[in-house]
Amino acid sequence: MSKVLQLRSERAELNTKLQALAKIEAEGGSLNAEQLTEFTSLETQIADLSAKITRAEAAEKAAALAAVPVDEGAQGAQSPPAGRVEGPFTPKPVxxxxxxxxxxxxxxxxxxxxxxxxxxxxxxxxxxxxxxxxxxxxxxxxxxxxxxxxxxxxxxxxxxxxxxxxxxxxxxxxxxxxxxxxxxxNTVVTYIGTETDIPVTGMxxxxxxxxxxxxxxxxxxxxxxxxxxxxxxxxxxxxxxxxxxxxxxxxxxxxxxxxxxxxxxxxxxxxxxxxxxxxxxxxxxxxxxxxxxxxxxxxxxxxxxxxxxxxxxxxxxxxxxxxxxxxxxxxxxxxxxxxxxxxxxxxxxxxxxxxxxxxxxxxxxxxxxxxxxxxxxxxxxxxxxxxxxxxxxxxxxxxxxxxxxxxxxxxxxxxxxxxxxxxxxxxxxxxxxxxxxxx
CATH class of the missing domain: 3.90.1690 (phage-related protein like fold)
Structure with missing residues (x-):
């Protein structure tokens, strides 16, 4: 699993806990001191994970741009022998x-x-x-x-x-x-004579x-x-x-x-x-x-x-x-x-x-x-x-x-x-x- 997907999954789990606490107040209840502390902690963790995700996405993008094909060296890209199809392959999603x-x-x-x-x-x-x-x-x-x-x-x-x-x-x-x-x-366009009033049309x-x-x-x-x-x-x-x-x-x-x-x-x-x-x-x-x-x-x-x-x-x-x-x-x-x-x-x-x-x-x-x-x-x-x-x-x-x-x-x-x-x-x-x- 890529680092970005792992971080997103962790953030989703924290968000689920945060929403559960928010629901208590939304339904007319109130949070106790321990729950308020947990709420603040979850907010901080989610913010930190969001920043990490942004940096991880930037790193992955940079790595993709700098990647060199494994068959490419000083002599340039080497073509596979005729008749051979190389992988890896990703199955077509159903x-x-x-x-x-x-x-x-x-x-x-x-x-x-x-x-x-x-x-x-x-x-x-x-x-x-x-x-x-x-x-x-x-x-x-x-x-x-x-x-x-x-x-x-x-x-x-x-x-x-x-x-x-x-x-x-x-x-x-x-x-x-x-x-x-x-x-x-639709509107209607017609031809008229000289000094003749233009007929009114509409839609x-x-x-x-x-x-x-x-x-x-x-x-x-x-x-x-x-x-x-x-x-x-x-x-x-x-x-x-x-x-x-x-x-x-x-x-x-x-x-x-x-x-x-x-x-x-x-x-x-x-x-x-x-x-x-x-x-x-x-x-x-x-x-x-x-x-x-x-x-x-x-x-x-x-x-x-x-x-x-x-x-x-x-x-x-x-x-x-x-x-x-x-x-x-x-x-x-x-x-x-x-x-x-x-x-x-x-x-x-x-x-x-x-x-x-x-x-x-x-x-x-x-x-x-x-x-x-x-x-x-x-x-x-x-x-x-x-x-x-x-x-x-x-x-x-x-x-x-x-x-x-x-x-x-x-x-x-x-x-x-x-x-x-x-x-x-x-x-x-x-x-x-x-x-x-x-x-």
């Missing part, structure tokens, strides 16, 4: 791995962050995991995941949540709210308001996995995946199709204006010309709104894409060969089973979305709350399961976020899609 380590340690410590921090220190976990656990704050009976870990979890969600993968913009929610102004009407504005909605996931984690000692990449990856999968699938479900009622966010389907909701050809086996006109019509709705098309893409159920992939023209050639590269009419396709295939009166319809994803926003409160229990029960398919009997620890993850577009004209929805219903 998104969500440190968050998974934090979940595993907190679960083993039953949510006690100080015990988890000591376990991280004794188990040779990365220093930033130890420091995060040392300074993490309890809230409402749970543990608030620090911002750096929360950002890592959100990054790990991208492969799971198709909307994030398609390039939706993520923004912080300050105090749980965000208002984004948007232009709803109109609107707002997209995001307010934090609470999303929760209950994740059973095997106690055998929690008992794995030390840093184990496979165990940590499983813990991270357990944490993010349910959250990612829930976000897709609500950000795509939720109607915004009650405590739910409003999804793409209900943000779309009526003019941009287009019925598909009514037959289950339309002609290629009908399909092409329908898909082109969805694209035209976005183009007619003067949307920059660089970040557009499709969302659909896998059933729909596989049916389009099987289409042939009159010569037997694939109608949309670019589907092999997960493209349709030149734009990327996101597949998700969170778009149903059992809509409509006969339960055989689905939907297709064409969206400018750069204009979509996910507002996020970066604090994720984790709670742990080895005794609680949970339901699976209507059946109650005892975590104690199954030798599991339940991890409850709660996050706060909302979803909305800057411009509602950037969403087009095809409804009544029966293609592939017989596959």
């Amino acid at each position: 998104p969500g791995m440190k968050a998974g380590q934090m979940v595993r340690l907190l679960a083993a410590a039953q949510g006690n962050q100080q015990v988890a921090a000591q376990m991280a220190k004794d188990g040779n976990f990365p220093v930033d995991v130890h420091m995060a656990l040392s300074t993490v704050t309890p809230g409402a009976g749970g543990v608030l995941v620090p911002t750096n870990m929360a950002a890592e979890v959100i990054e790990a969600l991208r492969p799971v949540a198709v909307l994030r993968r398609m390039g939706v913009t993520s923004l912080p929610l300050v105090n749980g709210n965000l208002t984004m102004p948007r232009i709803t009407g 109109t504005f609107g707002d997209t308001k995001l307010s934090a909605k609470k999303a929760a996931a209950l994740v059973p984690v095997s106690n055998d996995l929690i008992r794995v000692q030390g840093v184990n990449p496979r165990a940590d990856a499983i813990a991270a995946n357990d944490l993010v999968t349910s959250m990612g699938l829930s976000q897709d479900l609500h950000f795509i199709r939720s109607d915004g009622s009650g405590d739910l966010p409003k999804g793409l389907r209900h943000w779309a204006i009526p003019q941009h909701v287009v019925p598909a050809p009514s037959t289950a086996t339309p002609t290629l010309q009908q399909i092409d006109l329908f898909l082109g019509g969805l694209m035209l709705r976005i183009e007619s709104a003067n949307v920059v098309m660089n970040s557009c893409g499709w969302l659909m159920n896998p059933r729909t894409l596989r049916w389009l992939q099987s289409l042939r023209d009159g010569n037997g050639n694939k109608a949309y060969p670019e589907i092999e590269q997960t493209l349709l009419k030149g734009y990327p396709v996101g597949l998700t089973n969170q778009i149903p295939v059992n809509l409509g009166d006969d339960g055989d319809e689905s939907e297709i979305y064409f969206v400018n994803f750069a204009d979509m926003m996910i507002g996020e409160d970066m604090d994720i709350i984790l709670d742990f229990s080895k005794e609680a029960a949970y339901q699976v398919g209507g059946q109650w399961v005892s975590s104690f009997q199954r030798d599991q620890t339940l991890v409850r993850a709660i996050a706060r976020h909302d979803f909305g577009p800057r411009h509602v004209e950037c969403i087009a929805v095809g409804i009544g899609v029966k293609w592939g219903a017989g596959m």
Whole structure:
């Protein structure tokens, strides 16, 4: 461990003790003489460590600037023999791995962050995991995941949540709210004759308001996995995946199709204006010309709104894409060969089973979305709350399961976020899609 990281870790431990004393007065109590002396001593030690850290950082920087490669001598740098690749090598970090380590340690410590921090220190976990656990704050009976870990979890969600993968913009929610102004009407410039009054024009504005909605996931984690000692990449990856999968699938479900009622966010389907909701050809086996006109019509709705098309893409159920992939023209050639590269009419396709295939009166319809994803926003409160229990029960398919009997620890993850577009004209929805219903 570098000297700087060691000093930072010592300072974090002292700060924890200092905050505990400060909390006594914050809650209306008073410090006795011994506690006041300890408080003053902690202040002095923290100040001394901060000065040492500054000097150690300067020394490390100077050492790095003065370093000479080991293969460099009087004759200059010596190249390695052809065909040989030299190390040492640093493994590429896996998104969500440190968050998974934090979940595993907190679960083993039953949510006690100080015990988890000591376990991280004794188990040779990365220093930033130890420091995060040392300074993490309890809230409402749970543990608030620090911002750096929360950002890592959100990054790990991208492969799971198709909307994030398609390039939706993520923004912080300050105090749980965000208002984004948007232009709803532009000025108009026209030509006039000589000695003619210039017509008055103006702009109109609107707002997209995001307010934090609470999303929760209950994740059973095997106690055998929690008992794995030390840093184990496979165990940590499983813990991270357990944490993010349910959250990612829930976000897709609500950000795509939720109607915004009650405590739910409003999804793409209900943000779309009526003019941009287009019925598909009514037959289950339309002609290629009908399909092409329908898909082109969805694209035209976005183009007619003067949307920059660089970040557009499709969302659909896998059933729909596989049916389009099987289409042939009159010569037997694939109608949309670019589907092999997960493209349709030149734009990327996101597949998700969170778009149903059992809509409509006969339960055989689905939907297709064409969206400018750069204009979509996910507002996020970066604090994720984790709670742990080895005794609680949970339901699976209507059946109650005892975590104690199954030798599991339940991890409850709660996050706060909302979803909305800057411009509602950037969403087009095809409804009544029966293609592939017989596959």
